[in-house]
Amino acid sequence: MPNCRLSPDRRAVPTALVPVSCNARHGQSWDSEVVASSVLIVDDCRSFADAARLLLEQQGVRVVGQACTSADAVELVASLHPDVVLVDLMLGDESGLDLAQLLAQSGRREAPAVILISACPQVDVEELIAASPASGFLPKSDLSADAIRRIVGDGRMQAAAR
Secondary structure, three states: OOOOEOOOOEEEOOOOOOOOOOHHHHHHHHHOOOOOEEEEOOOOHHHHHHHHHHHHHOOEEEEEEEOHHHHHHHHHHHOOOOEEEEEOOOOOOOEEEHHHHHHHHHOOOOEEEEEEOOOHHHHHHHHHHHOOOOOEEEEEOOOOHHHHHHOOOOHHHHHEEO
């Protein structure tokens, strides 16, 4: 796992970043049949988001969308109403922490559970996570249906399963 440092604007930044690009509009995908209970993946690295989607779907989780910018995530949350949103701490030039805050203040009666994800070890970002409205944190290497279930509880995950 890469080591991370905190930037002046509270972002966790890996010390060795590999540049990635994302065409947000092209990167969106979701099931044609929208369900009330679902998981949305927000990550600017499309290859990771695709791999996470495949992994979670193989474990019985219903993933209804992917976004790679905060704006697209807000739009998809408003239209898809996911119960769980996985948000990368580093969304290119954006902060996943800011998105978590925005989603918590969305005005939805039941805001989605936000789980922050990162390639950074948890110890490097603990203070940021503790100060955020997120339900929890998962290192990307630990992502699984069971790990999400441990954070948000069985009720939301059973509803998000197929």
